[in-house]
Amino acid sequence: MSDRILGILLALFAGWYIWEARSYAVEFGDPVGPAFFPELVAPPIGLLGLYLVLRPDPDPTWSRGRYLLAQMATVAALVIYALVLQPVGFILSTLVLVACLTAMLGARLPQALAGGLATSLGFFALFDWLLGIPLPPGFVFAG
Amino acid sequence: MDIIPSLAHGFAVAVQPVNLLVAFIGCFVGTVIGALPGIGPVNGIAILIPLAFSLDLSPVSALILLTSVYYGSMFGGRIASILLNIPGDSSAVVTCIDGYPMAKQGRAADALAISAISSFAGGTLATLGLTLLAPTLAMAAIYFGPQEYFALYIMAIVIVGGIATGNPAKTLVAGLLGLAIGTVGIDSATGVPRFTFGAYELYEGIDFVIVAIGLFAISEFLVYIEQRQTGPVEQVPVGRRTTTLRRLTYPATSLRAGLLGFVIGVLPGAGATLASFMGYALEKRVADKDSSFGKGNPRGVAAPEAADNAAAGGSLVPMLTLGVPGSGTTAIMLGMLVTLNVQPGPLLFQQQPEIVWGLVAALYVSNVILLVLNIPLVGIFAKLLTVPPHFLMPGVVVVSFLGVYSVNQNAFDLLLMVGFGAFGYLLRKLSVPLVPVVLGIILGTPMEQSLRRAMAASGGDFSALFQSPLALGLHAITACIIIVAILRESRRRMDEAATARSA
Numbered sequence: 001m002s003d004r005i006l007g008i009l010l011a012l013f014a015g016w017y018i019w020e021a022r023s024y025a026v027e028f029g030d031p032v033g034p035a036f037f038p039e040l041v042a043p044p045i046g047l048l049g050l051y052l053v054l055r056p057d058p059d060p061t062w063s064r065g066r067y068l069l070a071q072m073a074t075v076a077a078l079v080i081y082a083l084v085l086q087p088v089g090f091i092l093s094t095l096v097l098v099a100c101l102t103a104m105l106g107a108r109l110p111q112a113l114a115g116g117l118a119t120s121l122g123f124f125a126l127f128d129w130l131l132g133i134p135l136p137p138g139f140v141f142a143g
Numbered sequence: 144m145d146i147i148p149s150l151a152h153g154f155a156v157a158v159q160p161v162n163l164l165v166a167f168i169g170c171f172v173g174t175v176i177g178a179l180p181g182i183g184p185v186n187g188i189a190i191l192i193p194l195a196f197s198l199d200l201s202p203v204s205a206l207i208l209l210t211s212v213y214y215g216s217m218f219g220g221r222i223a224s225i226l227l228n229i230p231g232d233s234s235a236v237v238t239c240i241d242g243y244p245m246a247k248q249g250r251a252a253d254a255l256a257i258s259a260i261s262s263f264a265g266g267t268l269a270t271l272g273l274t275l276l277a278p279t280l281a282m283a284a285i286y287f288g289p290q291e292y293f294a295l296y297i298m299a300i301v302i303v304g305g306i307a308t309g310n311p312a313k314t315l316v317a318g319l320l321g322l323a324i325g326t327v328g329i330d331s332a333t334g335v336p337r338f339t340f341g342a343y344e345l346y347e348g349i350d351f352v353i354v355a356i357g358l359f360a361i362s363e364f365l366v367y368i369e370q371r372q373t374g375p376v377e378q379v380p381v382g383r384r385t386t387t388l389r390r391l392t393y394p395a396t397s398l399r400a401g402l403l404g405f406v407i408g409v410l411p412g413a414g415a416t417l418a419s420f421m422g423y424a425l426e427k428r429v430a431d432k433d434s435s436f437g438k439g440n441p442r443g444v445a446a447p448e449a450a451d452n453a454a455a456g457g458s459l460v461p462m463l464t465l466g467v468p469g470s471g472t473t474a475i476m477l478g479m480l481v482t483l484n485v486q487p488g489p490l491l492f493q494q495q496p497e498i499v500w501g502l503v504a505a506l507y508v509s510n511v512i513l514l515v516l517n518i519p520l521v522g523i524f525a526k527l528l529t530v531p532p533h534f535l536m537p538g539v540v541v542v543s544f545l546g547v548y549s550v551n552q553n554a555f556d557l558l559l560m561v562g563f564g565a566f567g568y569l570l571r572k573l574s575v576p577l578v579p580v581v582l583g584i585i586l587g588t589p590m591e592q593s594l595r596r597a598m599a600a601s602g603g604d605f606s607a608l609f610q611s612p613l614a615l616g617l618h619a620i621t622a623c624i625i626i627v628a629i630l631r632e633s634r635r636r637m638d639e640a641a642t643a644r645s646a
Binding site: 010021051057102135 | 194197198310312313315316319320322323326330332333335337338361364365368369531532533534536537538540541542544545548549552553554557558560561564565568572573574575590591594595598599603636
């Protein structure tokens with residue numbers, strides 16, 4: 001079933017991709033234009049997608065229960081981290097992220113906090129001070 | 144093009160202090176990356192590329208850094224195989240078969256030394272092969288025009304699907320998706336923005352670094368969440384060597400397995416994992432007289448390690464001479480070189496020989512550094528394996544964010560990376576391989592350019608793509624690979640149906 005869904009999505013993608021590419025018609029310049037290459041790539045994607053619809057592989061075991069929850073929470077945490085990294089700054093946001101991830105993976109809270117602190121300070125020292133790659137200081141350290 | 148004076152110039156480049164330092168750091172970091180299960184070479188190299196950019200390394204130094212990481216990870220992969228019975232990366236799977244039994248018998252230090260020495264032998268053999276083969280192949284590649292290159296790129300995309308294990312339809316679709324992702328951004332010939340949804344962040348295209356780090360590193364974390372083992376892993380202590388280093392050297396085994404590994408590495412699409420399996424199988428056929436393979440035979444440790452290190456060296460040949468990578472790791476290196484305005488291929492050997500020969504010389508140096516690092520310091524690397532992964536894996540995530548952040552310093556790229564991470568996780572669950580996706584993204588632009596150049600030269604005549612004998616030959620190989628893939632797929636279906644009936 002999973003492969004059939006994948007196949008349908010691939011076929012839909014191929015259709016949208018070729019339809020979108022058709023709108024890039026340019027009359028001047030080179031003889032083939034910007035739409036040509038996408039028009040070559042899309043049909044095999046669509047055909048292979050249809051093949052997967054007709055002849056799918058057995059389903060993988062999808063994660064369930066708390067594992068699925070943990071994965072979704074991780075993606076949400078990473079999205080939030082991406083958004084707050086610049087305004088909040090590297091040290092604080094990394095401390096919180098690493099502490100949360102470590103705790104989620106099974107460490108005790110004090111251990112997780114220590115891990116977060118060590119990771120954030122360690123990487124800040126390594127990148128910002130030693131290697132000279134500027135990291136966002138954020139409002140915590142913006143003096 | 145004389146090899147010896149060129150190589151001498153190369154050594155002059157390689158022994159510059161900055162390059163020696165970079166090689167040393169690369170070897171060390173590479174061994175760590177290889178040793179830690181869950182961070183493979185592709186992964187590690189993808190994370191390190193942005194660092195190479197932000198440190199303003201010259202192209203040759205950046206390339207030396209990445210290749211020594213690559214060689215180093217081939218060395219490091221065996222440590223976890225031998226001590227934990229968990230392969231550090233996929234090419235070290237076979238090393239478990241005889242390495243772990245040896246460690247159980249109290250010969251862990253011997254197994255580590257054997258594998259280090261045969262890794263060195265395999266790596267050096269491959270570097271020698273690269274030295275001899277690359278200039279010759281580069282000279283042949285001068286006859287390549289745009290239509291030949293187009294044919295070669297198609298072959299590169301298809302061959303990965305033809306040879307790799309698993310469902311060929313999925314491998315092919317992965318490569319095509321990569322090509323499609325590669326078309327995002329402003330079309331360089333006409334200035335038309337394509338597939339950008341009006342987001343100006345996408346006008347310059349999607350940086351392959353963001354895709355690679357998302358697909359490999361972030362998805363690895365998501366996979367780890369559901370696969371993590373509870374409880375500490377038992378590690379066999381390293382102990383002391385029971386005999387002299389001389390008696391732990393297996394020259395015949397290393398030579399056989401190394402040669403085989405090099406040839407497999409040169410072929411696009413195969414790579415180090417296949418090489419280690421084939422190297423082990425060959426050695427078992429040749430040397431297993433008392434059927435002690437699998438019970439801790441030292442040759443069973445030496446053979447796969449020589450083969451996978453040799454394959455790593457071999458895989459650099461098509462990347463440097465033709466600009467067509469055959470594996471995920473070399474694809475990422477190619478992407479980095481293109482970003483640094485260095486176009487690998489035959490002209491590179493003429494125009495910037497210091498890059499090619501500096502790299503080749505640095506590989507000899509790296510191999511020596513790795514041997515020196517890995518024999519006395521193996522205890523330190525073994526200690527690293529005792530760090531619980533719940534501290535390690537979040538650290539890898541943070542380094543991934545840092546790497547992507549350092550490219551453009553914006554949140555958009557980070558979100559894109561997380562998106563590709565989730566996408567990569569779904570692909571992995573559906574057994575769609577990730578390496579062809581990255582290969583497609585990196586090859587997409589040169590592939591389209593060579594196609595359009597060929598069409599411009601012929602005035603839009605499609606048949607021009609099939610007129611030169613060389614291009615025809617390449618297309619014929621591609622066709623053969625597709626036929627083989629179809630046959631393999633139908634056989635796989637039949638086997639599956641047979642097992643389903645008997646079950």
